[in-house]
Amino acid sequence: MSDIVEIPFKAEGPAPLLRDPPPPLPFPLEALGPLQSPVRAVQDMTQAPAAIAAQSALSVASLAVQGFANVETLGGDAPCSLFCMTIAVSGERKSSCDGKLMKGLQDFERHLGELYSAEHADYETAEKIHAEKKKRLIVEAAGSNPDKASVATLALEDLGPAPRRPVAPNLVAMDPTFEGLLKLFHIGRPSLGVFTDEAGGFIGGHAMNSDNRLKTMAGMSKLWDGAPVDRTRAGDGAQTFRGRRLAAHLMMQPIVARPLLADPQAAGQGFLARFLLTEPASHIGTRLRRGHSIDSERAVEEFARRLQKTLSTPLPVDDDKPQELRPRRLPLSADAKELLWQFFEHVEQRQGKGQEYERVTAFASKAPEQAARIAGVLALWGAPDVAEVCGEDMMSGVMLAQYYLNEARRLMDIASVSAETMDAENLRTWLLETWPHPEIVVREVVQKGPNRLRETSVVKEVFKTLEKNGWLVRLPEGAVVRGKARKEAFRIVRGCNHGV
Known part of the structure; x- marks a missing residue:
């Protein structure tokens, strides 16, 4: 029998399954403070939506400064760690934006890797010598010759601890499992980032499969909070990671984002509410301008220089615990605190029944803290030794937090389908x-x-x-x-x- 079938013509075509999302508000570039210049420069060079470049700049700046201070908020001090999630279709130049703003970080990481190679070779030699010496002294201390045993016992006491392994040079993990992230915290720096320009591998991979999903979301949420994270493994025993900081930027396509935003576990557990979400309007089809300003190249180069200088600044750690941060407190000025209170009242009043943030209370409740975190990042990026968050930085933080809250409401409404x-x-x-x-x-x-x-x-x-x-x-x-x-x-x- 033939498989040809007559199909009636319908001018209107198939019915859409999902309604078109309402358009996003323009990104408030003027609220980026010291990050405004490099973001405008990257937008000029790539012709990508401003929000994409802004997400990259904010997350990279957060990674650079999060280890130095905890910012004052209305509910206590919080890390200056930002989790960003950027949603855009393939071809929107996510990778181009990220690459330009990540270059300074990647160059610095490469430099650390070169130093680490030499240090690790010396460490392995010293560790082997120490291990062999300790082994020989233990045999002698347990021997039958009392004189040799006494001398060996004293030598063991004087031997001291084994050489300390050099800290791994990694600053960024691309698609880690949570167990892999904790392993990196164990051997590496106490301030890390999870950055990927194609988060489909992370969202759809081992870290977020049915067996590991809750563990990954709960663990990353704890790191965002700045709370200690426990790790228990057969053979290794229990271990608690304190004084660690994590920034994140997950870039993904809408087809990956929609199921995640609709996931009741991700929403109910509070994982999503810790992210600054955006899905800017597409620029595809409009990027017809040729060339870009030489000033834009200079601004990006200056951003890379400042990033490397900030990353080169020693992190606040104790000598005996080089992988456990001791960040100082970054207080709010009187003006900054008043602005934050006003923002809190504005958001709180709009979470009631029938109000605009009724369906996104998890995001709305965290918006004031997000404002303080953003303000802290901007203040520290301007000057790592800054004494307090000023009113201007807090105004920027409030404007950006308001933008991200509106984006969260828009995107969660889109995702609230069966x-x-x-x-x-x-x-x-x-x-x-x-x-x-x-x-x-x-x-x-x-x-x-x-x-x-x-x-x-x-x-x-x-x-x-x-x-x-x-x-x-x-x-x-x-x-x-x-x-x-x-x-x-x-x-x-x-x-x-x-x-x-």
């Missing part, structure tokens, strides 16, 4: 962008489709949604698809007129 609708949208996207054939059967989705769709009953329900909305058209029973007569098969609608 799981069935989200599954249908993910399959629709996979069919249009990945599946090479004009027809599809349920079994093929179960075997080769998106990871979430691995049960026949679930896939059949998703097919019903796509068929109802015009993205799939049922073929006659017995239609031949890939050489086999099929009891149930569908043609994929790829055009607005239901053609193929």
Whole structure:
């Protein structure tokens, strides 16, 4: 039997599964303080949305300064650590923005790596000598010759501890598991960043699979809070990491972000509310200007120089605990504290029933602290030894926190669709962008489709949604698809007129 089927023409095309999101507000570039110049420069050089460059600048600056001080907030002191999440389609020049603002960090990390190689070679030699000497003295101390045993015992007491392993040079982890992140904290610097310009590998990888998802979210949340993190492993025993700081910037495409934003575990656990979210309007198709200003190159170079200078500044640690930070307190000026109180009152009043932040209370409740953290980052970036956060920096922090709160409300509204609708949208996207054939059967989705769709009953329900909305058209029973007569098969609608 032929698999040709007459498909009625519909001028309006298939019905959209998800409504178009409301447009974002313009990013408040004027609120970036000392970061405004490099962000404008990167925007000039890449023609990417300003919010993408701003996210990179804020997260990199946070990584650079978070180890120096805890900023005063209305609820106590908090780390100057920022978690940023940037959502944009492929081709929006996320990597270009990030690369320009990360260059100083990458160069500094490379320099540390060169020093580490030499230091580690010396350490291995000294450690082997110490171990062999200790082993020999232990044998002699346990021997039958009293004189030798006495001398060996005294020598053991004078031997001292083993040489200290040099601190690993890594500043950034790309797609770590949480266990891998703790291992890096164990051997490396106490101030780290999780930065990736393609967070699909992190969100869809081992760190966030069903077995590790809660552990990763809870652990990263603790690090954002500045709280000690416990690690228990068979054979290694228990270990507690204190005085660690983590900044983060996860860049991802909307198809990766939507399920995460809709995840009740990520929302309920408070993981998402710790992020500064943005999905700026696309600039694709409008980037027609040729060239850029030489001043922009100079601004980016100056940002890299300041970044390396800040990273070169010794972190506040004790000599006997070089991997445990002792950050000072960064207080708020009277003006800054008054501004923060006013912002708190503004946000608090709008979380009530029927108010604009009723559905995003987790984000709204953290907005004042986010404002203080941002203000602390801007103050420390301007001068690492700054005595207090001034009113101007707090005004910048409030403006930016307000922008991110509005973005969170907008994006969480978009994500608040049913799981069935989200599954249908993910399959629709996979069919249009990945599946090479004009027809599809349920079994093929179960075997080769998106990871979430691995049960026949679930896939059949998703097919019903796509068929109802015009993205799939049922073929006659017995239609031949890939050489086999099929009891149930569908043609994929790829055009607005239901053609193929």
